[in-house]
Amino acid sequence: METTNLHILGGGPAGLTAGYYAKKHGVNFTIFEAGKHAGGNCRTLKIKGTDCKFRVLPSGDFRFDTGAHRFHDKDPEVTKEVRTLLGNNLLRVEAPSEIFFKGKFYRFPLLPSDLTQKLETKTLLKIAWEQLHNNREKYAENFGEFAINQYGKTLAERFLLNYSEKLWGQPPYNLSTAIAGNRLKGLDLGSFLRSAVLGPPRNPNHLDGSFYYPKYGIGMISDKLCEFIGKGHIQLQHRISRLIHKDGKIERIVLNDDIEIQAATVINTLPLTLSIRMLEPPPPSELRAVADGIKYRHLVLCVFCLNRDALSPNASLYFPDEEFPFTRLYEPKNRSIEMAPKGQTVIVLELPCYSDDAVWNMPEAALQTEVWEALQRVKPLLREEVIHYQTYKLPFAYPVLEVGFEERITRLVQYFETFENLYLTGRSSLFRYLHLHDLFKAGKEVIAKIANA
Ligand SMILES: Cc1cc2nc3c(=O)[nH]c(=O)nc-3n(C[C@H](O)[C@H](O)[C@H](O)COP(=O)(O)OP(=O)(O)OC[C@H]3O[C@@H](n4cnc5c(N)ncnc54)[C@H](O)[C@@H]3O)c2cc1C
Incomplete structure (x- = not known):
């Protein structure tokens, strides 16, 4: 049996893309996945x-x-890679997309032309007035302030602040401005007034309505990655229970509470909060407290x-x-x-x-x-x-990106980086809003680093 040079913890897209590039680079590896299936939250x-x-x-x-x-077409190289994997199934x-609010359907992302048709004149005037007096450059300490600065109180309260509170389970004033995307792109005063005066544009631009999708669901991407990697490299129902470290290295990995193996180079994709608790000996108590504070x-x-x-x-x-x-x-x-x-x-x-x-x-x-x-x-x-x-x-x-999360995450990530044979990648491991295309890129980069080390 070949010796494994690389242990990948977690068989979600982050672990699978790392495995995919490891195979391409000729690095021998094993993926450990706790569940019965690989693919994580992308199945x-x-x-x-x-x-x-x-x-x-x-x-x-x-x-x-x-x-x-x-599938977001954000990186041409990744799109090409995914197209190669899926063939004509992409x-x-x-x-x-739409928003349902108080009994009405609104186009999403919000379109001024659509709003002018559906909102009462009084509300439209209020929105227009707020758009005129918005100070978009004003510093915002949190997402709540940011949303009001950008879009005015009326729009923010109707469509943004309530939604973000439901999604993240936190008042918008506790959330970081980092959660703001460009979802209301195009909703500026100019386009708002133009549509109010001239009516809707003939070809309202589908800001968010055109995208790639695999024929049999997004899980096809994970499935094709598994196929390429080969079953022999993926150990399902192998839950990481402990990571035993010594002299700045992960020395042993404990699986399903009782199987202990010597650790090779390790790529960890597991949630930060779980990983911190797996370390043996445990990290300093202040770091554990930091991890307990993230959600x-x-x-x-x-x-x-x-x-x-x-x-x-x-x-x-x-x-x-x-x-x-x-x-x-x-x-x-x-x-x-x-x-x-x-x-x-x-x-x-x-x-x-x-x-x-x-x-x-x-x-x-x-x-x-x-x-x-x-x-x-x-x-x-x-x-x-x-x-x-x-x-x-x-x-x-x-x-959940709460105000001040960056400092907490940096402390945790930096601590993991002190282990010379450990690399972090993945959405929950890095506590970042990474998408599939980001994970392909991250997988490629981490394997290049390991192969060239
Ligand atoms: C609702 C939703 C919508 C999304 N929409 C999009 C989208 O439109 N486009 C896009 O590109 N991305 C989207 N994403 C993001 C995408 O799904 C994630 O980026 C991706 O799943 C993260 O992959 P990951 O491997 O980092 O983590 P995960 O998918 O969470 O995988 C982690 C893996 O680790 C395993 N694991 C956990 N604990 C252990 C343990 N102790 N031992 C061994 N294994 C363990 C888990 O079982 C899991 O398989 C969306 C995510 C969600 C939730």
């Missing part, structure tokens, strides 16, 4: 038609992703397979209103028609929570009732249309 799950609880019609299979995913999708948001997915052709034309539908327990609904079929059988569809509702929240611990039936009732206020559905229902729990979905 596609299949519900077989024959497994549906309330089978009303012979149906095919339904597929849904672990949260609404798309589809170009055109599907708009990850989890997601519960409520999935309904429906005996109807479609619920909406949207890629995603967002719910900033507090009255809805979910933040987003997505319909996989609007990304690829292969995701549901003909004449039927599947919808997925995302409920963000912490592990001690009621939602995370609720019995499936109670959750289904709550979500179903809320759904009726968006689009009335008939009970008879439900072919199948299930929930799925997604841990460590989002790092």
Whole structure:
């Protein structure tokens, strides 16, 4: 048997991309994954038609992703790599997204032309006045202040502050400005007034509606990475329990609480909070306190397979209103028609929570009732249309970027960097909003570093 020169901890996209480039570089490696499947939070799950609880019609299979995913075409080299992996299974999708707020659907990202059609004149004037008096350059200490400086109080309160509080479970004034994306791009005073006076542009630009997506779900990317890597390199159901270190090196790795192996070079992709607790001897208590102070948001997915052709034309539908327990609904079929059988569809509702929240611990039936009732206020559905229902729990979905998080994360990451044979990569390991294309890049870089060391 060849000796392994590299141990990769975690078989999510970060671990798999590291394995992918290790194989390309001829570095021998083993990936340890706690779960029964590789792919982490980037998988596609299949519900077989024959497994549906309330089978009303012979149906095919339904597929849904672990949260609404798309492949971002941000790095040409990575896109090329993914295209090579997927061949002609990488589809170009055109599907708009919307926000549902107080009984109305608004285009997302917000479009001035759409707002001028749907909001009352009084509210529009207020928004325009706020746009005129905004000081976009003003320093903001937190996301709440940032959103108001950028978009004015009315828009921020309707569409942004409430949504971010639901998503991250923190008041927007506790969240860092780092969570701000460019989602409201184009919503400046100029375009706002132009559409108010001249009406909507003829070709409203789909800021967010055109993207790449694999034919059988985002999990195809993880599956193709696994195929390339080869089964022999991935040890499933091998949970890392402890990392024993000595003289500035990770010396041994303990698997499933009782198997101890000599550590080679180690790439760690596991959540920072878990990794800190695995170290033996433990790190200084102040570092453990820092780790205890950072949070990850989890997601519960409520999935309904429906005996109807479609619920909406949207890629995603967002719910900033507090009255809805979910933040987003997505319909996989609007990304690829292969995701549901003909004449039927599947919808997925995302409920963000912490592990001690009621939602995370609720019995499936109670959750289904709550979500179903809320759904009726968006689009009335008939009970008879439900072919199948299930929930799925997604841990460590989002790092919660609270004010001052950078300093805390830097301290933790710097501590791990003191181990000479340890490298960190991955979303939860680096506590950064990394996407698939970032992970391909990070995997390539870390393997180049190791191969050239
Ligand atoms: C709702 C949602 C939507 C998203 N949308 C997009 C999108 O549109 N586009 C995009 O590019 N990205 C998107 N992402 C981000 C993308 O899913 C992540 O970047 C990616 O999953 C992170 O990969 P990772 O390997 O760093 O972590 P993870 O996917 O979390 O994988 C970590 C792995 O480590 C394993 N593990 C944990 N503990 C142990 C242990 N003790 N021992 C061994 N193994 C362990 C886990 O089982 C898991 O397999 C989205 C994420 C979410 C949650």
